[in-house]
Amino acid sequence: MSDVTMRIWRGDSTGGQFENYTLEQNEGEVVLDVIHRIQATEAPDLACRWNCKAGKCGSCAAEINGKPRLMCMTRMSEMPEGPVTVTPMKTFPIIRDLVTDVSFNYAQAEKVPALLPPPMPEGGYRMFQEDVERSQEFRKCIECFMCQDVCHVIRDHEDNKQHYAGPRFFIRYAELEMHPLDTNDRRDLIREDMGLGYCNITKCCTEVCPEHIKITDNAIIPLKERVVDAHYDPVAWLGRKIRRKTKVSAQDAAVQPAP
Amino acid sequence: MSTNTQTEHHEYDVLIIGAGGAGLRAAIEAKQRGLKVGIITKSLLGKAHTVMAEGGMAAAMGNVYEEDNWMVHFRDTMRGGKYLNNYRMAELHAKESPDRVWELEQWGALFDRTKDGKILQRDFGGHRYARLAHVGDRTGLELIRTLQQKVVSMGTDVFMECKVLRLLHDQDGKIAGAVAYWRASGEFVTFSAKAVVLATGGVGKSWKFTSNSWEGTGDGHAMAMWAGAELIDMECIQFHPTGMVWPLSVRGILVTEGVRGDGGVLRNSEGERFMFNYVADMFRSETAESEEEGDRWYEDHAAGRRPPELLPRDEVARAINTEVKAGRGSPHGGVYLDIASRRPAEFIRRRLPSMYHQFMELAGVDITREAMEIGPTCHYIMGGVKVDADTAATKVPGLFAAGEVAGGMHGANRLGGNSLSDLIVFGRRAGMGAADYIEGLQGSATLNQGEVDAAIAEALAPFNRENGENPYDIQRDLQEMMQANVGIIRTGSEVEAAIETLENFTERVQNIALKGGRQYNPGWNLATDLPSMLTVSKCTARGARDRKESRGGHTREDFPGTDEQLSKVNIGHTLVGNDWTASIKTEQIPLLPIPAELKALLEEGK
Numbered sequence: 001m002s003d004v005t006m007r008i009w010r011g012d013s014t015g016g017q018f019e020n021y022t023l024e025q026n027e028g029e030v031v032l033d034v035i036h037r038i039q040a041t042e043a044p045d046l047a048c049r050w051n052c053k054a055g056k057c058g059s060c061a062a063e064i065n066g067k068p069r070l071m072c073m074t075r076m077s078e079m080p081e082g083p084v085t086v087t088p089m090k091t092f093p094i095i096r097d098l099v100t101d102v103s104f105n106y107a108q109a110e111k112v113p114a115l116l117p118p119p120m121p122e123g124g125y126r127m128f129q130e131d132v133e134r135s136q137e138f139r140k141c142i143e144c145f146m147c148q149d150v151c152h153v154i155r156d157h158e159d160n161k162q163h164y165a166g167p168r169f170f171i172r173y174a175e176l177e178m179h180p181l182d183t184n185d186r187r188d189l190i191r192e193d194m195g196l197g198y199c200n201i202t203k204c205c206t207e208v209c210p211e212h213i214k215i216t217d218n219a220i221i222p223l224k225e226r227v228v229d230a231h232y233d234p235v236a237w238l239g240r241k242i243r244r245k246t247k248v249s250a251q252d253a254a255v256q257p258a259p
Numbered sequence: 260m261s262t263n264t265q266t267e268h269h270e271y272d273v274l275i276i277g278a279g280g281a282g283l284r285a286a287i288e289a290k291q292r293g294l295k296v297g298i299i300t301k302s303l304l305g306k307a308h309t310v311m312a313e314g315g316m317a318a319a320m321g322n323v324y325e326e327d328n329w330m331v332h333f334r335d336t337m338r339g340g341k342y343l344n345n346y347r348m349a350e351l352h353a354k355e356s357p358d359r360v361w362e363l364e365q366w367g368a369l370f371d372r373t374k375d376g377k378i379l380q381r382d383f384g385g386h387r388y389a390r391l392a393h394v395g396d397r398t399g400l401e402l403i404r405t406l407q408q409k410v411v412s413m414g415t416d417v418f419m420e421c422k423v424l425r426l427l428h429d430q431d432g433k434i435a436g437a438v439a440y441w442r443a444s445g446e447f448v449t450f451s452a453k454a455v456v457l458a459t460g461g462v463g464k465s466w467k468f469t470s471n472s473w474e475g476t477g478d479g480h481a482m483a484m485w486a487g488a489e490l491i492d493m494e495c496i497q498f499h500p501t502g503m504v505w506p507l508s509v510r511g512i513l514v515t516e517g518v519r520g521d522g523g524v525l526r527n528s529e530g531e532r533f534m535f536n537y538v539a540d541m542f543r544s545e546t547a548e549s550e551e552e553g554d555r556w557y558e559d560h561a562a563g564r565r566p567p568e569l570l571p572r573d574e575v576a577r578a579i580n581t582e583v584k585a586g587r588g589s590p591h592g593g594v595y596l597d598i599a600s601r602r603p604a605e606f607i608r609r610r611l612p613s614m615y616h617q618f619m620e621l622a623g624v625d626i627t628r629e630a631m632e633i634g635p636t637c638h639y640i641m642g643g644v645k646v647d648a649d650t651a652a653t654k655v656p657g658l659f660a661a662g663e664v665a666g667g668m669h670g671a672n673r674l675g676g677n678s679l680s681d682l683i684v685f686g687r688r689a690g691m692g693a694a695d696y697i698e699g700l701q702g703s704a705t706l707n708q709g710e711v712d713a714a715i716a717e718a719l720a721p722f723n724r725e726n727g728e729n730p731y732d733i734q735r736d737l738q739e740m741m742q743a744n745v746g747i748i749r750t751g752s753e754v755e756a757a758i759e760t761l762e763n764f765t766e767r768v769q770n771i772a773l774k775g776g777r778q779y780n781p782g783w784n785l786a787t788d789l790p791s792m793l794t795v796s797k798c799t800a801r802g803a804r805d806r807k808e809s810r811g812g813h814t815r816e817d818f819p820g821t822d823e824q825l826s827k828v829n830i831g832h833t834l835v836g837n838d839w840t841a842s843i844k845t846e847q848i849p850l851l852p853i854p855a856e857l858k859a860l861l862e863e864g865k
Contacts, residue, residue, distance in 0.1 A: 012778065028506025028622040040731035044782030045775025049303070051472045054512060055621070056400065057306045075508070077623050095443045096779040106304065106411075106419075114412035115367040124320070124361045126376035132369040136394065139369060139401060143305055179367065 340670020445777020502636025
C-alpha cells in the first residue's frame with residue numbers, strides 16, 4: 001500500500017508545532033494503530049492517551065482533520081487524500097502532544113449530587129425495563145469528553161467553564177432525574193449553577209457522540225423543559241413544595257451522607 | 260515518615276493501587292469504615308480494563324431460575340476451575356455476590372429487567388442456571404461507572420495517571436506505602452499508608468495476541484512478589500482460540516464461537532479445512548468424517564455428526580497452534596476463519612450482527628466477503644497473589660490483593676461472568692481486611708528511604724544511557740517469544756527455552772535508553788512496565804514447566820492428561836532477594852483441604 005503522512009501536533013503548555021511522519025500504510029488500520037507505529041519506531045516519546053482500543057473506554061479522543069474523533073474508531077481508509085492532521089482536543093489545556101488536561105470534567109463530576117434511593121426492599125428493587133431504558137441510554141456514555149470538546153459554549157469561551165457543566169454532565173443530570181429510584185431534586189442546581197440555559201441546542205454534541213446517545217433530544221431538551229416548568233409554572237412549583245416530602249433538594253442532599 | 264523533602268508526599272490509612280472494579284469497591288469499603296483512602300491509577304478514572312467486560316456478573320439471585328442458589332454456583336465455579344480453586348474464595352464468592360449486585364443498584368446501576376421488574380439474568384458457559392446480571396453487552400462499563408460515581412460522591416482522593424514503581428516497607432518489614440511518578444509531569448511522589456490494597460488487574464500485555472489494554476502489565480503481581488508475597492497458579496491463563504490477529508485495528512478482539520456454530524470453518528494457508536486431521540479418538544464417534552457429512556449437520560443435526568470446528572476450545576486451539584508451527588499459517592501468524600464463502604451475506608448479517616458491524620466499523624473488514632485471520636489470544640490470568648480468602652491479606656503484613664491480581668478464586672480456569680462478581684466480592688473484602696488490620700496496628704511506621712531512592716534511581720537510569728535499546732523493541736520481542744513458547748499449548752522444551760531467554764530480556768531491560776523528557780513520555784512508561792512484565796512472564800513459564808499435566812487454562816502437549824498428585828497442589832513463586840532481577844523460587848504448595856459439607860456439594864454434581 002502507499003505511504004501516508006501524519007501531521008501531528010507536538011508540544012506542551014508553552015507551545016509547539018506540527019511534525020510530519022511519513023510511513024507505509026497497512027490494510028485495515030485505524031489512526032491509533034498508526035500513532036502506535038510512530039511511537040514504536042521514530043518517536044517513542046510521542047504522548048497519546050489510550051486504553052481499550054475497541055471504542056469502549058473513551059480515552060483516545062483527539063481532533064482528526066479538525067473533528068473530534070476516537071483515534072481507535074477512525075479508519076485510515078476513510079481519510080481523504082493527503083496528510084492526516086491529528087491535534088489534541090482544543091477545549092482542554094494541553095499537557096503534551098495529543099494529551100490534554102481533562103480535569104475540568106472530573107471537577108464537574110464531583111458537583112453532582114448522588115442518587116438518593118428509597119431503602120431497598122427484601123430481594124431487591126422492582127423496576128421495569130421501560131422505566132430504566134431512558135436512563136440506560138445515558139449510562140452508555142464512555143466519557144470520551146468529545147461532546148465537551150465540541151461544545152462552543154466552552155470551546156470558544158474559556159470563562160464559561162466556571163458556570164457550565166457541559167453536555168456530558170447534562171446527560172448525567174438527565175439520567176439521575178429520570179432514574180426510577182431517585183428522590184433527589186437537582187433542578188435548581190441545574191438551572192442556577194450548571195448553566196443549562198447557555199446551551200442553545202446546536203446539537204454539535206449529539207453529532208460527535210461515539211455511542212450515538214441523543215444528547216440534545218433525549219437529555220438536554222427534556223431537562224430544559226423540567227427545569228423551566230419547575231421554575232415558572234406555579235402549579236408545578238406548588239407540586240414540588242408538596243412533593244418535597246419525598247424529593248430532597250440538591251442543597252439538602254449535599255449535606256446528607258450518601259447511602 | 261519520609262524525611263525526603265524533595266519529593267511530593269501523601270499520607271493515607273489505606274492506599275489502593277488500581278481503579279478497576281476491585282480497587283474502587285475496596286475504596287468504598289474502607290471509606291465506609293471512616294478511613295482516609297487514596298486511590299492510584301495508571302490511567303484516568305473510569306478507563307480501567309473492567310469496562311471491556313460484556314457478558315455480565317454471576318450471582319445466584321434466582322431471579323430467572325428459582326432453583327439457583329449459592330451451592331450450585333459454588334459447584335459450577337469449582338468444576339470450571341478443575342478443582343484447583345481456593346475453595347473458601349469460591350464459597351464466599353458464591354454466597355456474597357447477590358448482595359454485592361443488589362448493592363450496586365442502590366448506588367445507581369441500572370441492570371436489564373425481568374418481566375416482573377427484577378434484575379434479568381442470562382445464561383453463560385459453565386453456569387448451570389441463567390445467572391449473569393447484565394446491561395446489554397456493556398456490563399463492565401455499568402459496574403465501573405457505578406463504583407466510580409459512588410467513590411466520587413464519597414469524596415475520595417484519586418491520583419490519576421500516576422504509576423506506582425515499588426511498594427515500600429517500614430522498619431519491621433510491614434508494607435508502609437509506595438513510590439510512584441506522575442505521568443503528566445514525570446515528577447516522583449511517595450505515599451505512606453498503614454495498608455495497601457493491590458487491584459492492578461492482569462498480565463496479558465506480555466503476549467503478542469491479547470485482548471488486554473496497555474495497562475495489563477502485571478504491575479501488582481510483580482510488586483507483590485518483589486515485596487515478599489507469593490504468586491500461585493501463574494501458568495493458568497485463559498486463551499481464546501479465535502481472536503483476531505489481523506488487521507491491527509482489531510487484533511485481540513475475540514470472535515464468538517457462534518461464527519463456527521453457524522457454518523464458519525477453519526482453513527490453513529493451503530486452503531485446507533485442517534480440523535479433520537485433528538479429531539482425537541475420544542471425539543471420533545461424535546464428529547463428522549467428511550466435509551459433506553459436517554455440512555449436512557448444520558441443516559439437520561440428525562443427518563450428520565458435528566463438524567470438527569466445533570470440538571472443545573482446547574482441541575481447536577491446539578490444532579491452530581500446530582498448523583501455524585508447521586508453516587501453514589496465515590501471513591500474520593494465525594489461520595483463516597471463513598464464513599464468507601459458506602453462507603450468503605444476508606444470512607451472516609442477520610445471524611451475527613454485532614460481529615459484522617464491529618469488524619466493518621473498526622477495520623473495514625467485511626466478514627460476508629472475506630475470511631478472518633484468527634489465532635489463540637491471551638485473555639485472563641487465573642493465577643495471582645496468594646491471599647487469605649476472608650481478608651484478602653497476602654503473607655506480607657499490610658498488603659492486600661483483590662480482583663484479577665489475586666490468585667485462587669478461579670482455580671485453573673475461570674467461568675465467564677465470575678470475574679466481575681469476583682471484583683465486587685473481594686474488593687469489598689480487601690477493604691474490610693485492610694480496615695481490620697489497621698485497627699490492630701500499634702506504633703508508627705517509618706518509610707524505608709533506601710527503597711524510595713533505589714526505585715527512583717532505577718526509573719531514571721534509562722535517561723542517563725547514551726546508547727541502548729528502544730523499550731518498544733524489547734516489548735515486541737517479549738510478546739512474540741511468550742506467544743510462541745508459553746502460549747495456549749505448551750511443551751517442556753519450549754517452556755525451558757523461554758525460561759532461558761527471559762534472562763536475556765532481563766539484561767536487555769537494564770540497557771534501555773530513552774528519547775525525550777520525563778513529561779508524559781510513553782517510552783519511559785513502557786520502560787517502567789517491562790520489569791513487571793518480565794517477572795510475571797518468568798513465573799508463568801516456570802509454572803508451565805512444573806505443571807506436567809493439562810488442566811484448565813494450562814495445556815501441555817507432552818502431558819495431555821491430568822495428574823493425580825498435581826491436582827492437589829498450587830505452584831507457587833517467591834523472590835529470593837529483593838531486587839526484581841533476583842532469582843525465583845518455585846515450589847508446590849498443597850491446596851487447602853475442603854470441609855466435608857462442601858465436598859459433599861461437589862460430589863453431588865459429579
